Amino acid sequence: MKHVPPPEDTNAQRFELARVQTAALVIIAFAVVLFLLVQAQFILISLAVAIILFSLTADVISFIARQRIGRLRVPNWLASIVALLLIGAALLTMTSIVVAQINTVLQITLAYAERAPEAIAALFSWAGDDTEAAVLNSMRSIELSGYLRGAAGGATSLTQASVLVILFVGFLFAERVWFQTKLLAFTGNPAQAKRIGLIISSIIHRVNYYLLVKTGISLVTGVMTYVMAQAFGMEIAMPLGVMTFVLNFIPNVGSIVATGLVALAAYVQFGDPTLTVVIFVISGAIQFMNGSVIDPMLMGRALRLSSFGILVSLAFWGAVWGIPGMFLSVPIMVMMLVVCSHVPALRPIAILLSREGLPDSEDQLDKS
Structure with missing residues (x-):
């Protein structure tokens, strides 16, 4: 009798082929999105910052619009215009301050440029004259003017x-x-529109809380660093x-980085290792107290982000968008955590992004 081979399992082959095609499409889509993120980074970063500023002030505008002056109520358009003017004035003022300080640092850096290589090379004197000479030659080979021009260009882009x-x-x-009207028309379901609105409100609440706490702690840290540097007579x-x-x-x-900059500036100005160590220790203590003690205490369980996830987000967005991406890495991660927590197919990602592996449930969304 002639042996007849068993029929091939076409269903299994089709399923395997579909999996390969899906994986390839995901990789291609990720590459396209990454390309667009890099190419349109200036507009996308500006849009992300605008959304954050809008979320910070949207509730305030609604509060102002509900107020009454006698029998008259503040129109929503008037509250929006006032808020926009205030945001514009505050943003331009802050930008001018930051740009002015960057220019000051650049001018002083040029003044320090001649003695900085000797000061840094002296840190390696304990390793011998050859090592000190090698470090000195390496520092002198750095084209400092190119980095300064890049920093000045970045300051112009900031404006x-x-x-x-x-x-x-x-x-x-x-x-x-x-x-709300567009959201209802988009979903076609009042319950679904309400749920999406609650998710967006949760994102806004968490991002706002993070930014407010972070701004307060950063302001205190910057003031303490200024007082410390002023007390030691730093230029x-x-x-x-x-x-800072x-x-x-x-x-x-x-x-x-902030602690290292303070210590480096102290060593370049004073050239005294002992005094530099003292300034470094004080600056590090300020950073540790505010960043590792007060910051977690104020944040509490409001964010519940994984520390490793924060580092991965910082590395990814820093590679894609540079320094602005580092600033936006945590707000973007907060948004991803909230969205993934309430989409069943993406909930495993929320578990990885959360600190204890316990992302928000639907009940918590209703209470937010």
């Missing part, structure tokens, strides 16, 4: 981005009146305070 952010915020204020006390305030918005890495 341009501020204007674009103000324009985006203005359009968001104009659209907020019709948001760039104010720029160091402003830079800004860098503390970058999770984990920002405080380390």
